[in-house]
Amino acid sequence: xSTRISDLVDPVEGRVSARIYADEQIYDVEMERVFGxxxxxxxxxxxxxxxxxxxxxxxxxxxxxxxxxxxxxxxxFMNQCRHRGMRICRADQGNARAFTCSYHGWVYDLQGNLxxxxxxxxxxxxxxxxxxxxALRVPRIANYRxxxxxxxxxxxxxxxxxxxxxxWYFDSFANRYENNEILGAPNRWTxxxxxxxxxxxxxxxxxxxxxxxxxxxxxxxxxxxxxxxxGLQFSSPGGHGTGFYLDDAPDMTDYGPAARQYRAESxxxxxxxxxxxxAVHVRGHNTIFPNFSFLIGTNTFRVWHPRGPHxxxxxxxxxxxxxxxxxxxxxxxxxxxxxxxxxxxxxxxDGENWAEIQDVLKGGxxxxxxxxxxxxxxxxxxxEGYPGTTNNIYSEEAGRSxxxxxxxLMEEDQ
Amino acid sequence: MTTDAxxxxxxxxxxxxxxxxxxxxxxxxxxxxxxxxxxxxxxxDVRYVAPVRLARMPREDRKExxxxxxxxxxxxxxxxxxxxxxxxxxxxxxxxxxxSRTRHLVTNIEVTAVEGDDYHVSSHxxxxxxxxxxxxxxxxxxxxxxxxxxxxxxxxLELAERTILLDxxxxxxxxxxxxx
Numbered sequence: 242x243s244t245r246i247s248d249l250v251d252p253v254e255g256r257v258s259a260r261i262y263a264d265e266q267i268y269d270v271e272m273e274r275v276f277g278x279x280x281x282x283x284x285x286x287x288x289x290x291x292x293x294x295x296x297x298x299x300x301x302x303x304x305x306x307x308x309x310x311x312x313x314x315x316x317x318f319m320n321q322c323r324h325r326g327m328r329i330c331r332a333d334q335g336n337a338r339a340f341t342c343s344y345h346g347w348v349y350d351l352q353g354n355l356x357x358x359x360x361x362x363x364x365x366x367x368x369x370x371x372x373x374x375x376a377l378r379v380p381r382i383a384n385y386r387x388x389x390x391x392x393x394x395x396x397x398x399x400x401x402x403x404x405x406x407x408x409w410y411f412d413s414f415a416n417r418y419e420n421n422e423i424l425g426a427p428n429r430w431t432x433x434x435x436x437x438x439x440x441x442x443x444x445x446x447x448x449x450x451x452x453x454x455x456x457x458x459x460x461x462x463x464x465x466x467x468x469x470x471x472g473l474q475f476s477s478p479g480g481h482g483t484g485f486y487l488d489d490a491p492d493m494t495d496y497g498p499a500a501r502q503y504r505a506e507s508x509x510x511x512x513x514x515x516x517x518x519x520a521v522h523v524r525g526h527n528t529i530f531p532n533f534s535f536l537i538g539t540n541t542f543r544v545w546h547p548r549g550p551h552x553x554x555x556x557x558x559x560x561x562x563x564x565x566x567x568x569x570x571x572x573x574x575x576x577x578x579x580x581x582x583x584x585x586x587x588x589x590x591d592g593e594n595w596a597e598i599q600d601v602l603k604g605g606x607x608x609x610x611x612x613x614x615x616x617x618x619x620x621x622x623x624x625e626g627y628p629g630t631t632n633n634i635y636s637e638e639a640g641r642s643x644x645x646x647x648x649x650l651m652e653e654d655q
Numbered sequence: 656m657t658t659d660a661x662x663x664x665x666x667x668x669x670x671x672x673x674x675x676x677x678x679x680x681x682x683x684x685x686x687x688x689x690x691x692x693x694x695x696x697x698x699x700d701v702r703y704v705a706p707v708r709l710a711r712m713p714r715e716d717r718k719e720x721x722x723x724x725x726x727x728x729x730x731x732x733x734x735x736x737x738x739x740x741x742x743x744x745x746x747x748x749x750x751x752x753x754x755s756r757t758r759h760l761v762t763n764i765e766v767t768a769v770e771g772d773d774y775h776v777s778s779h780x781x782x783x784x785x786x787x788x789x790x791x792x793x794x795x796x797x798x799x800x801x802x803x804x805x806x807x808x809x810x811x812l813e814l815a816e817r818t819i820l821l822d823x824x825x826x827x828x829x830x831x832x833x834x835x
Contacts, residue, residue, distance in 0.1 A: 333709040333824060335718075425726030426707045430826035453749065460742035554825060567724075575730050584705075584728045584831035586742055589750035592829040596790075 246652045252645035255615035255637065262435035263602040267651075268550040275531055275650045276301030280383065280390040280403050282533040282544050283307045283317050285423050285558070287387060288334075293351060296334040298556065299546045300391060305379065306330045306340065307389065310351045317379035317391045318353035329376060334426065340376075353378050386415040390533075404529070406629030407481035413523040414537050417511055420563035424574040427556045430583040434595035436532055436547040437647070439555075442591065443526045443534035444482030445474065445640035448616070453594060457586040461493065472525070472634025473624055474617075480646025482639020485525030485537075493580055493587065494538055500572035503565055518626055528639075530646055535560075540573055541581040551599055557582055614640050669809075674776050674802060675764050677812050682759035685834050690740040693834070697733055698803060698815040705729040705819035705835060720820060728821070728831055739834070750832040757833055758783040761798075772804040773815065784833060792828035794835060796821040 249258035249267075261267055281300045284307045288296055292311030297304060297320055304320035306329070322329050322342040329340040329349055339356065340349045348357035353376035358369060379391040383400030385408075390400055397403065404411060415421070432439075442449065451458070472486040496504065511520040524537040535542035543557035559577040561570045581588045601607045617636020624631040632638035677696070684693040697703075707726035711719050721727060742748045760781040768775035778798050785791040801816035819835045 331710070332712045332715070335712050335715045337712075425724075426709055426721050427726060428707060428728060428826075429824065430828065430830070432829050456742045456745040456748035459745050459747075460738045571724055574724070575735075578727055578730055579735055582728060582831075583826050583828070586739060589830035589832040590748070593750040596829045 246648045250644045250648040252614070252641040252648070255613065255618050255641060256611045257614055257644055259602055259608050259610045259612060261647075262437060262599065263550055263608050265550055268547070270651060271647070272301050272547070274653065275647060276393075276547070278392070278394040278397055278650060279531050280392045280397070280400050280529075281531075282529075282542075283379075283382070283389045283391045284315070285387055285421065286315065286384065286389060287421060287423050287563075289315060291336065293336045293338055294334075295330065295337055297330055297332065298544070299554070300379065300393070302547050302549070304328065305391070306353075306376075307391075308337070308351050315382060315384075315389055316352045317382055317389075318349075318375070319377035319379075321377065322347055322349075323355065323374045323376065349376050386412070387421055388415055403479060404481070405477055405479050406475070407477050407479060407483075407529060409519075409628045410475055410481075410483045410523060410527060411529065413515055413519040414527065414535050414542070414560070416514060417520075417537070418507075418562040418564065419510070419514075422561040422563035422570070424559040424561040424570060424577075427558045428578070428582040429554060429556050431548070432553050432555060432592045432596055433551060434553060434592070434599040435550055436545045436553045437643075438595040438598065439545045439553065439591065440528050440530075440532045440534065441640055441643050442595075443536075444480075444528035444530075444643050445476075445484065445637050447472065447474075447484045447526060447634050448637075449591075449594070453590045454587050457580075457590070458493075460586065461495065463493065473627060473631045474634050474636050474638050475627065476621070476630050476632065476639035476642040477530075478642065478646065480530030480643045481528060482643060483523070483525055483527040484634050484639070485523050486634065487522050489521075494576050496569070496572040496576055499566070500569040503569045507562065507565070525634075528643070530643065536581060539577050539580050541577045555583075614644070670769075670774070671764070671766060673810055673812070674766055674774055676810055677802060678761045678764060678776070678778060678800075680810075681814070682761050685759055686757050688743075688754060690743060690834075694733075694737060694740055696812075696814055697736060698813040699733050701733050701736070701814060701816065703729055703731045703736060703817045703819075705821060708821055708824050710824050728826070729819070729835075736834075748832070750830050753787070755784045755786045755833060774802045774804075774812070776800045776802055780835070782833065782835060784828070790829075794821060794823065794826070794828070794831075796835070798835075 249261050284296055289309040292309055295306055295308035297306055305317050306320045307317045310316045320328050320330050324347050325344055327342050327344040329342045346359045350356050355371045355374045380395050381392045383390045470488050474484040476482050528534045532545040540560045541557050546554045548554050559574050561573055614637045617632045621630050621632045621638050705728040706721040708720055743751055761778050763779040765777045766774055767777050782794045797820040799818040802812045803815040805811045805813055
């Protein structure tokens, strides 16, 4: 690449070149250096309860199979036959005893080992070493409170080290209920935008809400925050970020009377598990770098899978409290869908903004512009009771950290 | 849910015509953005559901659609639908500002069962949508509706239940900020 990354991203001054969202070469490098080295969300263990249960998903733009091996472990491997590269699993989810490539019939077991090859004797003359031809395995898988993340890089830090202070904030989501349950198959849709727009927004941007989502807020009839409402943003050297209010968080949720009552009751247990601060306040928007995001309250978590520089595929799930009565789970599920999904009354406007920006970046001059990330610059500090670096909620502290981490990975040639 | 194998009942021509006209009127109201009028065609106890569809291997293909209570694009009641209309009416629902130009094409209409005042109706739809200069998306699928008679007046029906079976597993569009 003729341009240096440090010319494109300046997290100190708070400037980001528009090119990083719309350039094919930069995209190729980030698939290798960002997605090839980061921990990426694969699945929640409750999606794969039985031996042979699998889902197909992506790591970056590569298709992977995540499967319950039956020995208490989960395997993840490239959804690609080692012979000619055909997909070896062609369903979105299901249960299998083995995965058979539909091109030449190579068979892989639940760990991705190549076990059977047609004409192994008379075709390959017994010379094919099947042990070297397993599906390309994701070498590292971490199970964090049931959330499974995978990493291609054997030298990357452990998932806990990778999370750093973000673990405390992630626990406000992952450890809120005694038992988590994923409520239904994911919503999937495409948005014509670069993956960094949504990842960045969920890390750093509560700022957009009162403009972008004004129509949904009015339609729900709820009160949004006032100018006096205080909140914090957390930023991490790992590129993760969160934002949340310190006053009573505005609630975009309407779970109905039964669910409201259950949630009021369960609040006590949440305080016990998480402490008052997290149970009540740390309930905002979040990104674990690079592309795993979640919202506490509306209980959605999602992956923004890159599909080239100009498109993403979104996969979103709803997190439920496994011990809640069915009626309450159903209310939580419906609430998540009607607020944050392709048809969600909040989600729609986000995709609109990202897609419009991406469209503008078709312009040669637009691509040479730079975006402003100066909000709250120089005001970062620490806040008693909250791990890591914090700034006020209307800062772009986590945005600057997101791009600092991104640039670091892009520049490091390992 | 009415199964796809159900044969059309011997609905008389008038009933078939009445049901078709109801669906065509609904399509026209949606495409001309007369959403309040559209809401008036919806029963107070409506359930408007679009389950998520999954690509499955043949032995699991009965699980192609998520069950009731599973993953869905919509699982709404009348108040949820009214909330969407209130949202559009603010004039600041940016995913529909400027508004999409939509075309709901409704075809293959069959009355598959008559139960008292309830008519089970199966149909196909194609929703063509274009926005701004060049944006376009299309959603095709089947609808399984229950239309309920309100009175003896011709066409005085209401939509009591709608199950939308979309053809896409990964929706190829930036959002579903339109009614299907």
